[in-house]
Amino acid sequence: MTLLHAAIISPFLLAILIPFLYKNFRNIHTGWFVLILPVVLFGYFLSFIGETVTSTVKWIPSLGINFTAYVDGLGLLFALLITGIGALVVLYSIYYLSKEKEKLNHFYVYLLMFMGAMLGVVLSDNVIVLYTFWEFTSLSSFLLIGYWYHREKSRYGALKSMLITVFGGLAMLGGFVLLYLMSGTFSIRGMIDAVPQMMDNPLFILALVLVLLGAFTKSAQFPFYIWLPDAMEAPTPVSAYLHSATMVKAGIYLVARFSPVFALTPEWFWLVSLFGIVTLFWGSLNAVKQTDLKAILAFSTVSQLGLIMSLLGVGAAALHYDSLDDNYFTIATVAAIFHLINHATFKGSLFMVAGIVDHETGTRDIRKLGGLMSFMPITFTIAVIGAFSMAGLPPFNGFLSKEMFFTGMIHVTKMDIFNADTWGLLFPVLAWIASVFTFLYSMVLVFKTFTGPAQLEKLERKPHEAPIGMLIPPIILASLVVIFGFFPNLLSYTLIEPAVESILTSLLPEGKQFKVHIYFWHGPTPELFMTIGVILIGTLLYLTLGKWRKVYDLFPKKLALNKLYDASINGMERFSNSFTRFYMTGFIRDYLAYIFVFLIVITLGTMAVKGGFAFTLDGTAEIGIYEVVLALAMVLGTVTILFSKSRLTAIIALGSVGYSLALFFVLFRAPDLALTQLVIETVSVALFLLCFYFLPKFKKREKKLSFRLVNFLISLGVGLTVTLVAISANSSRAGETISSYFIENSYKLAGGKNMVNVILVDFRGFDTLFEIAVLCIAALGIYGMVKLRMAKGEEG
Amino acid sequence: MEILMSIVVGILFMAATYLMLSKSLLRIIIGTGLLSHGAHLLILTMGGLKKGAAPLLGEEASSYVDPLPQALILTAIVISFGVTSFSLVMAYRAYQELGSDNMDQLRGNDHNE
Numbered sequence: 001m002t003l004l005h006a007a008i009i010s011p012f013l014l015a016i017l018i019p020f021l022y023k024n025f026r027n028i029h030t031g032w033f034v035l036i037l038p039v040v041l042f043g044y045f046l047s048f049i050g051e052t053v054t055s056t057v058k059w060i061p062s063l064g065i066n067f068t069a070y071v072d073g074l075g076l077l078f079a080l081l082i083t084g085i086g087a088l089v090v091l092y093s094i095y096y097l098s099k100e101k102e103k104l105n106h107f108y109v110y111l112l113m114f115m116g117a118m119l120g121v122v123l124s125d126n127v128i129v130l131y132t133f134w135e136f137t138s139l140s141s142f143l144l145i146g147y148w149y150h151r152e153k154s155r156y157g158a159l160k161s162m163l164i165t166v167f168g169g170l171a172m173l174g175g176f177v178l179l180y181l182m183s184g185t186f187s188i189r190g191m192i193d194a195v196p197q198m199m200d201n202p203l204f205i206l207a208l209v210l211v212l213l214g215a216f217t218k219s220a221q222f223p224f225y226i227w228l229p230d231a232m233e234a235p236t237p238v239s240a241y242l243h244s245a246t247m248v249k250a251g252i253y254l255v256a257r258f259s260p261v262f263a264l265t266p267e268w269f270w271l272v273s274l275f276g277i278v279t280l281f282w283g284s285l286n287a288v289k290q291t292d293l294k295a296i297l298a299f300s301t302v303s304q305l306g307l308i309m310s311l312l313g314v315g316a317a318a319l320h321y322d323s324l325d326d327n328y329f330t331i332a333t334v335a336a337i338f339h340l341i342n343h344a345t346f347k348g349s350l351f352m353v354a355g356i357v358d359h360e361t362g363t364r365d366i367r368k369l370g371g372l373m374s375f376m377p378i379t380f381t382i383a384v385i386g387a388f389s390m391a392g393l394p395p396f397n398g399f400l401s402k403e404m405f406f407t408g409m410i411h412v413t414k415m416d417i418f419n420a421d422t423w424g425l426l427f428p429v430l431a432w433i434a435s436v437f438t439f440l441y442s443m444v445l446v447f448k449t450f451t452g453p454a455q456l457e458k459l460e461r462k463p464h465e466a467p468i469g470m471l472i473p474p475i476i477l478a479s480l481v482v483i484f485g486f487f488p489n490l491l492s493y494t495l496i497e498p499a500v501e502s503i504l505t506s507l508l509p510e511g512k513q514f515k516v517h518i519y520f521w522h523g524p525t526p527e528l529f530m531t532i533g534v535i536l537i538g539t540l541l542y543l544t545l546g547k548w549r550k551v552y553d554l555f556p557k558k559l560a561l562n563k564l565y566d567a568s569i570n571g572m573e574r575f576s577n578s579f580t581r582f583y584m585t586g587f588i589r590d591y592l593a594y595i596f597v598f599l600i601v602i603t604l605g606t607m608a609v610k611g612g613f614a615f616t617l618d619g620t621a622e623i624g625i626y627e628v629v630l631a632l633a634m635v636l637g638t639v640t641i642l643f644s645k646s647r648l649t650a651i652i653a654l655g656s657v658g659y660s661l662a663l664f665f666v667l668f669r670a671p672d673l674a675l676t677q678l679v680i681e682t683v684s685v686a687l688f689l690l691c692f693y694f695l696p697k698f699k700k701r702e703k704k705l706s707f708r709l710v711n712f713l714i715s716l717g718v719g720l721t722v723t724l725v726a727i728s729a730n731s732s733r734a735g736e737t738i739s740s741y742f743i744e745n746s747y748k749l750a751g752g753k754n755m756v757n758v759i760l761v762d763f764r765g766f767d768t769l770f771e772i773a774v775l776c777i778a779a780l781g782i783y784g785m786v787k788l789r790m791a792k793g794e795e796g
Numbered sequence: 797m798e799i800l801m802s803i804v805v806g807i808l809f810m811a812a813t814y815l816m817l818s819k820s821l822l823r824i825i826i827g828t829g830l831l832s833h834g835a836h837l838l839i840l841t842m843g844g845l846k847k848g849a850a851p852l853l854g855e856e857a858s859s860y861v862d863p864l865p866q867a868l869i870l871t872a873i874v875i876s877f878g879v880t881s882f883s884l885v886m887a888y889r890a891y892q893e894l895g896s897d898n899m900d901q902l903r904g905n906d907h908n909e
Binding site for chain 2: 586587588589592593596617620621622623624627628631634635638639641642647650651654657658661664665668669670671672673676677680683684687688690691692694708711712714715716718719720722723726727729730737738739742743746747753754755756759760764767768771774775777778779781782785786
């Protein structure tokens with residue numbers, strides 16, 4: 001156990017202490033205790049910059065599953081995001097959640113569980129450990145979304161996100177197992193080394209699709225994004241932390257982490273970039289029609305995640321060009337990493353702004369809001385910085401990453417691999433339209449909330465500026481937006497370069513380093529004109545929003561995937577219900593019929609397939625006249641039972657069958673059996689008659705058995721099966737009997753001349769012991785049933 | 797001889813199955829009784845029906861019938877007797893408490909929830 005491992009699991013350890021701290025220090029907000037941990041962890045992870053560290057703790061060595069912590073550029077970037085934003089969110093939540101009204105112990109336990117799980121996801125080299133932490137994030141996200149569990153919508157949102165992300169998580173596990181089968185290791189670095197031998201394996205593409213399914217569901221890509229808007233029922237700090245900055249980027253992390261494994265295949269390029277660009281487009285289109293602040297932010301998160309995803313997909317093309325210089329597609333990867341950081345900063349601050357507005361006015365509905373600028377100047381400033389950065393306006397960091405995004409997308413059209421020259425045009429066009437809509441909803445977000453006429457009569461309380469503690473975290477994030485906008489190279493040497501190195505490992509020659517310079521934002525490039533176009537068209541659309549909005553609202557409703565999700569969930573429930581009702585009838589007759597039909601089909605089917613039928617007369621005994629007569633008598637008795645109209649006849653006929661059996665035992669030289677059979681048959685028939693006598697009078701339905709063809713066919717099948725099995729077994733005997741031993745030794749060793757009795761009490765005495773036990777239990781059971789009675793109305 | 801006995805056993809099994817598929821509890825128990833008869837006869841048949849002396853050493857014969865299946869059947873008879881009598885008494889108690897021997901009526905009511 002190294003310090004690194006302790007750091008990863010420290011949130012779990014602190015989570016254990018939280019209930020104790022909450023109960024014993026009621027007058028201190030529990031969040032203050034929590035706050036220390038992410039701050040310390042952030043400082044600790046800062047010390048890793050520029051290093052690559054591996055450290056292993058054995059967990060299940062015999063299966064190759066060990067907790068290998070691996071810190072490289074990519075993992076470190078995420079670890080810093082998780083702890084940094086985590087610290088800010090905890091600080092924000094101290095002011096956001098009331099000490100008196102909320103169950104803070106629950107909240108911080110879930111939040112710390114989530115933090116630890118995220119750290120585990122991004123710092124694990126072993127895929128099984130990664131998967132374990134991955135499901136922990138799903139679980140803690142479920143708990144956090146359902147934090148206000150008395151609300152119906154919270155529970156709905158929690159369940160939906162759970163179903164979708166766990167579905168993807170399981171698919172991902174399948175992908176990991178396939179990768180293990182092909183590469184022979186659970187280590188991601190081991191898999192990267194094994195890529196050349198895996199490429200030709202037919203399972204490789206299946207593993208790719210399964211891993212991507214996990215990434216797409218977690219990162220809310222089309223069409224799995226539907227859980228994210230419903231997850232907005234969570235408290236706002238949770239939305240800011242999980243559903244904008246960290247958890248939804250776990251899928252991005254996964255794609256980036258597995259790029260060195262899969263990126264050489266055209267399927268990876270097409271799936272990642274196409275799904276990303278479609279998500280970008282669809283999310284931005286939908287964001288405009290939302291009226292709830294958090295819903296706008298949710299769809300904008302979906303859209304921005306699509307942007308990052310498509311950049312990672314396009315960045316994979318870089319591996320097909322050998323030289324590092326003038327390789328345009330590395331820019332896409334750089335842009336992905338850069339935008340990842342930018343998005344975490346501005347989206348986190350925007351969520352916090354939405355939370356402040358909600359907290360200070362009592363609503364998040366933009367139709368009720370307006371003119372808050374004069375009441376909340378600081379919040380307004382933060383919102384403007386965040387939203388302008390999101391829209392991609394200079395001088396904020398979003399502008400830089402959007403320019404680089406356009407660069408990457410334009411170069412797809414110049415690609416000469418994967419048939420991208422025909423379909424490549426789709427990318428810059430979709431990207432540009434999506435940017436226009438991004439601009440549009442960013443403006444709606446700011447100006448509908450903070451400008452225009454104030455509608456104070458619609459608000460629950462009089463708006464005023466938030467407490468300073470609530471403002472500090474968004475102020476820090478907003479200043480980062482500005483700082484990264486003016487000095488982007490602060491990031492490029494420390495974080496972006498090492499992260500890109502870990503994504504494009506195979507491209508890098510020994511001993512060389514990536515050089516990233518985010519400074520070429522001077523000069524009249526086509527990207528600049530695209531941005532100017534976005535601003536012009538976006539402004540035009542914003543000003544005319546009222547006129548075309550109604551037409552626009554009609555169209556996405558019909559394409560809502562939520563309807564499909566609800567219908568499929570309900571449909572599956574209805575189907576399984578009716579299916580269960582169909583075969584679980586509650587009639588014992590039906591269940592017996594299933595069992596018998598199964599028996600017939602399986603036995604005869606197996607024998608037919610394996611050629612098990614055999615028929616020979618060799619070695620069989622001769623047929624004697626007594627046996628034939630007795631067999632006829634037995635069949636006659638049996639048939640009498642079947643066709644008897646009264647139960648009395650049936651019981652007597654059963655007795656006759658039993659006595660015939662005893663006579664068979666006499667004929668086949670089994671004196672002990674004959675004796676026992678006679679006695680027991682007598683007692684059994686007496687018992688049957690006893691039951692018959694106690695039948696309630698009015699229930700004496702002495703009618704003929706209702707003849708059913710199905711019953712007849714099933715029973716005919718069973719009889720046929722038994723006969724065929726008996727004849728076939730008898731005709732193909734495998735070996736000699738062992739009874740010569742008993743015949744020779746029963747007097748010599750046991751001193752008895754009756755071989756059957758010697759076997760029963762001497763050679764195989766254990767059988768007899770437990771047979772006695774069976775009789776005792778039956779007798780006790782009968783005694784209990786007869787003697788013990790429940791009082792009237794008492795439940796059993 | 798074994799072929800003939802196999803057919804008899806098959807008929808016993810067929811009748812037993814038919815009775816067990818009926819609605820009346822008593823007929824189901826008769827069916828299980830018939831089924832155990834069939835099973836016992838099947839064990840005996842499968843042990844081989846070659847003629848020989850009864851498995852008693854006092855007979856001084858040159859060959860005996862196989863004693864092992866007989867011991868197995870003896871055990872099986874006693875056990876099936878225990879089970880049959882237990883289920884008979886259970887049926888009797890069911891009549892007493894529930895007033896019905898119709899399996900359709902004894903099917904329980906949680907199905908309709």
